[in-house]
Amino acid sequence: MTVVKSFGKRHKNVLRAYDMLNCSHDFMRLNFQPHEYVDGRGNIQRMVKMTKDGFVMLVMGFTGEAAMAFKEAYIAAFNAMAAYIALDQQTLLLRMHAQHAGRKHGGHRDRPAVPPDGGQKGRQRTSFG
Incomplete structure (x- = not known):
């Protein structure tokens, strides 16, 4: 109804x-x-x-006035959602680009460098078998 x-x-x-x-x-x-x-x-x-x-x-x-109003509102909501998704994707791409650029230019200095021995010096080796 x-x-x-x-x-x-x-x-x-x-x-x-x-x-x-x-x-x-x-x-x-x-x-x-x-x-x-x-x-x-x-x-x-x-x-x-x-x-x-x-x-x-x-x-x-x-058809009719109410149907046209519904269709217009539906299209407007769809377009708003598409714009939001596009903006969100653009933001994500900008973040990824910034992270990549940071790595390329010596970024991520908060991470300790891994020594040539892979961090194994002084560690006890365990074998499983």
């Missing part, structure tokens, strides 16, 4: 849109679950419970 209320669609038209979805079997199975309910007159009616992804798939096919 959320789709009906949110988009001003009639229940039968929402069910028709659901019936006409041409998604893969796996997508349908994972995101839509047919159910029944008893309406105010005591009649058994069809309904479909859906995940967020199912909801998006269904309403992307709708």
